[in-house]
Amino acid sequence: MHAFDVLGDPVRRRILELLNDGERSAGELTAAVREEFGISQPAVSQHLRVLRENGFATVRPEGNRRLYAVERAPLGEAEEWLGRFAERWRPHLDALETEIARGRRARRRSGEQQ
Numbered sequence: 001m002h003a004f005d006v007l008g009d010p011v012r013r014r015i016l017e018l019l020n021d022g023e024r025s026a027g028e029l030t031a032a033v034r035e036e037f038g039i040s041q042p043a044v045s046q047h048l049r050v051l052r053e054n055g056f057a058t059v060r061p062e063g064n065r066r067l068y069a070v071e072r073a074p075l076g077e078a079e080e081w082l083g084r085f086a087e088r089w090r091p092h093l094d095a096l097e098t099e100i101a102r103g104r105r106a107r108r109r110s111g112e113q114q
Contacts (some may be wrong), residue, residue, distance in 0.1 A: 019070035
């Protein structure tokens with residue numbers, strides 16, 4: 001399965017967002033995803049399996065719990081692929097950064113003049 005096939009699913013993206021904050025138990029992930037998406041525990045388990053089998057997550061047992069963590073390598077591959085297109089939007093982002101800086105300076109100056 002291609003990285004973007006894995007990342008194309010909003011449930012799997014959410015699981016990775018949760019794991020990005022640190023290791024989490026299967027129970028924690030299931031509770032969060034069930035609340036947000038209204039899907040069953042077996043459906044969450046299936047998404048975790050897809051993430052594991054495609055190298056996006058690792059799992060380790062700790063007592064009777066299974067702890068999941070994000071695996072960065074496949075995300076780096078997706079980022080690398082997207083990087084090929086960065087030159088298209090980089091000038092726009094640079095221009096936006098310039099405008100934001102100008103706005104900050106203008107607000108500072110107007111605050112100093114009051």
